Amino acid sequence: MPMPPSQARAVIIGGGVIGCSVAYHLVQEGWDEVVLLERKRLTSGTTWHAAGLIAQLRASKNMTRLARYSQELYARLEAETGIATGFRHTGSITVALTEARQEEIRRQAAMARAFGVEVEEISPAEVAEKYPHLNTEGVQSGVWLPKDGQGDPANIALALARGARDGGALICEGVKVTGVAREGRRVTGVDWQAEDGSTGHVDCGLVVNCAGMWAREVGKMAGVNVPLQACEHFYMLTENIPDLGALPVLRVPDECAYYKEDAGKILLGAFEPVAKPWALGGIPEDFEFDQLPDDVDHFEPILMDAVNRVPVLAETGIHTFFNGPESFTPDDAYHLGLVPEIDNVWVAAGFNSIGIQSAGGAGKALAEWMTTGRKPFDLGDVDIARMMPFQNNGRYLAERATETLGLLYADHYPYRQKATARGVRRSPLHAHLADRSAVFGEFAGWERANWFAKPGQAAEYAYSWKRQTFFDNVGDELRAVREGVGLYDMSSFGKLRVEGADASAVMNHVCGAQMDVAVGKIVYTQFLNEAGGIEADVTVTRLSETCYLVVTPAATVRADAMWIRAHMGEARCVVTDVTSGEAVLAVMGPRSRELLSRVSPDDFSTAGFPFGTAREVEIGMGLARAHRVSYVGELGWEIYVSADMAAHVFEVLEQAGADLGLTLCGLHMMDCARLEKGFRHFGHDITCEDHVLEAGLGFAVSKTKTGFIGERAVAERRGALRKRLVQFRLTDPEPLLYHHEPLLRDGEIVGYLTSGAYGHHLGAAVGMAYVPCEGESAEQVLASRYEIDVTGTRVPAVASIKPFFDPKGDRMRD
Known part of the structure; x- marks a missing residue:
């Protein structure tokens, strides 16, 4: 086996499917001196025992984009590398056993249409036709995705490794990273030890942590925060079933189960509601292609439901009962990108049991990001910078991991809150609000009052896709703000002090607006990238000649601090997170x-x-x-x-x-009010992909100053918009909007809602969406007929470029 060289441009730590994908895509980008170090053998951690389900549809447009690329890549890898990936289009079916799940999968189907994914809603009879072994008792409906598939996880990884080697990458098995050398905010190399006892050091320009369930440990070597926890994951494989034939992947989330046909057998996998964290004291040193001890009692409830749902299981012996570890993150989204703590450490880890379907796209996106220094598109859902330092706490991870595995198949109700590992970050006003019947949600670890219960009303969520128990409460809270006075806690919002002799110059370079303003002036502005996309949406207050306060969403405070530091150069300036102060x-x-x-x-x-x-x-x-x-x-x-x-x-x-009549209000009210007013929400309505002018925020960009990031892109787009962010209000007061509902213009899908909520003051649900409009005036955009697809029903909507509520903004300025 090859041994590591003395130097490399990039060292990838971990030889699972993710590490192999990053290596493959780096050489595709033209990188040389790429070295992958694997402690044991390729795929020996989690990849080798993955189920290999490869779905197209994910929870957002860009995550779907990455999953679709994975499919395309795996379909061509065999011809490219000579290693069969086992990839085939089987299609997949998800069935609903409850009314709530039926609404969820219908909304997912509508979202799929908006994303361009082929999808069909099917009846119980049609489900049975496509999956004849299914007992359809209790099945209300299903969703069919014909382009979904499955593959051989280990061979996919080995094919990627072959492609990486063919491109010049060096892959070293049996080589464990034992230490990371640092100078200031940069890693300079890694120490290693081989299985034969030999040791060495690789000087390198950067490190990519693809260590899977070891990624937290590897991160700690470099002083990097990579919160994830291994959990036990169960599946069973039947004996051979005569004449079984090819079957689509079947998901029955209400019974926490999925089914996959595998060479004439059925594989039954589980995402049980209460998971079992594993290796809380550390992963055994000799772990390699290992199976964890059986726990039939833990798996039995799901198996009993499965025997009823797919009766052929009752007639077939069990060939294999398998228990293997997979890593899960605190929010069920994987970790990707440049870490906040070190300037040249990247991460791709914590794939929450969707590593095979994500690996191709994640590897490509990361390689492009590393090559250009810019995200190829919005990756906020998975950007490692979203994770807070406290989330690397072992006890926190162990408790949260009991829930996150099961959330993959739980009902994904709007406003659903995590139930575990709560109460870690609290506002100084938390006890006061709790005493007054606040109902809290959790965001970036913060406990935030989302709404207030009335006397005699349970101060807790009762989830639904319809009007939830807090619906009228939010309406009353909004009425107080519109007609009287309301009070709500915003302590969780991020606060960054940018100070020093060059603070004004730094802020003028980073922000689109003019920042050399009088002390005491508040400026609403954006951090723009070179393409004019929005990296942050903030208010900035000049506290003194040498100090500014940047106020930003709670989840992006670390990313925003990174952005400022990355563009300070040698300026005499420091950035300090003072959120908790x-x-x-x-x-x-x-x-x-x-x-x-x-x-x-x-x-x-x-x-x-x-x-x-x-x-x-x-x-x-x-x-x-x-x-x-x-x-x-x-x-x-x-x-x-x-x-x-x-x-x-x-x-x-x-x-x-x-x-x-002072009324205590929650953040659900704030979201409703800002949507009525047409105020944008970063991460939903505006992202790094959305041009500041097309987002309708040109008023926040200076037309006179020079030298700011994105200046050229703003100048080039003035008067030449390709899309517009438009506000919509349903004409029917009954349906509810959340986000990702398809938008139809004159009968054709042209986009989807970036966000939505019920406008209690306006009397109907409202939302925002980008409308393609190249070569069109605002009047032409508004002249069209618009509808929004709500669970398959097209609901007429009124469009407006100006806010529906107080379009001139007189109320807040008088």
């Missing part, structure tokens, strides 16, 4: 000025405190900084107060607002 209370509504004037001697008039400014104020006996901005489209202020005084300020406001 201040609580933020939003006081919003027509009576917000009246409330604040009761608790503070400061001037809150329009003349004395204009929109878009911030200043220090007294509240009660404390000090705070009030920012006059609004994400709900109403007169209001965000009150930034140090964590130690937050409870006092809350109590003062609550007491003073009692006779004003």
Whole structure:
């Protein structure tokens, strides 16, 4: 076997299907000196025992794009490398046994149509025709994806490895990475030990952590955060079934099961609701192609349902009962990209039992990103920068992993919250809100009040695809903000201090707007990439001549800090995450000025405190900084107060607002209000792929300054839009919108909703979507007939480029 060289351009750690895919795609991109180090043998961790299901449809357009590329790649690898991948189009069926699941799969089918994936909704009789061994008792409907398939996981990985070798990559088996050398924010090389006891060191330009369930351990060697946990994953394989014939993949998520025909046998796999984390004390050193101990009692409930659902199982012996480990992440999305902690360490790991179908696309996307320095398209769903440092805590991972495996087949209700590993990050106001019947959701580890229960109402979610129990609560909270005054906690939003002698120059380079403004001025702006796409959507407050405060969504604070640092050059400037240092209370509504004037001697008039400014104020006996901005489209202020005084300020406001009808509100209300106002949400309505002008945010980009990232792309697109972000309101007040519902223009699908919610003030569901419009005026775009596909029903919708609510923005500026 070859031994590692003394130097390399890239060292890939891990020889599963992911590592082999990254190596293959790097050489496809023209890289030389690519070295892959595998501790034992290729595929010996998880890949060798994977089920090999290869589906096209994922939860977002770009994840679907990656899965479809994987299929295309595996279909041609055999001819390219001479190694059979076993890939074949079998099609797949997902069946619903409940009304809720039926709505879910119908929404998934609609989403598939929007993404261009071939899909068909089929009846129970049609399901039985395609899968004759199925007992259709209780089956309400199904979804058929004819282009889905399956393959041989180990051979797919070996074919990728062959292709990488043919392109010049060096693959070394039996070589374990034992250490990572660093200088400052860069890795300089890796130490290794071979199975024969020999040791060495490879100097390298970068490292790619593809170590699968070892990725957390490898990450720690380099001081890198890669949160994932191995769990036991069960399946059984029957004896040979005469005349079984080829069958599609069958998924019965209501019974936590999937079925795959495998060389005349049936493989039954499970995603049980309560999973079993494995190797909490560390993975055994000699682990290689190993099987974990059987746990028939754990698997038995799923097997009993399966015997009823596919009766042929009752007549067939079990050839193999298998238990093997797979790694799962805290949010069931894999880790991809450049890590926040080190400037030249990349990650592709934690594939949550979809590694085979994801490997081709993930490897290609990462290789392109590494080659160009830019994401090939929006990868926010899986970007490693979304993970918070605390999520690498072992106890947290062990508890969360009991849930995340089962969530793959759980009902994916809108607003569904994780149930495990909760309560880690809390606002200074958490106890106050909990005492007042707040119902919390979790986001980036933060406990956030999403809505408030009424007296006698259970302070908990009761999930549904229809109007959930909080529907009227959110309507009442919105009414308070639109007509009176509401109070909600925004403490979880990220806060970055950018300070130093060159802070103004750095911010002017990174931001599209003019940032050399007066102290106390608040600027709404975007971080743009060279293509004019939106990397961050933020407000920036100039606190002093040398200090700015960037306020950003909770989940992107690390990515945004990375972006600023990556574009500072040698500037005299530092970026510090100060999120936890201040609580933020939003006081919003027509009576917000009246409330604040009761608790503070400061001037809150329009003349004395204009929109878009911030200043220090007294509240009660404390000090705070009030920012006059609004994400709900109403007169209001965000009150930034140090964590130690937050409870006092809350109590003062609550007491003073009692006779004003002050209402505690949650973040579901905020989302509803911002959609009525047409305010964009980063990660949904605007991403790195969406040009700032096409997103309708040209007003936030300076027309006079120069030297900012994306300047040329903005200039080139002015007056030549290819698409427009348009707001839509259903004409029927009954249906609900969430996101990814197909948008039809004059009867043809032209896109999908980027986000949606019920507009309680407007009296119907609202959403936003990009409409292709090259060569068209705004008037021509609006002249068309629009419909939105809600579970297969086309619902007419009114389109508007201006916000439906307060289109001129007078309410928040007066």
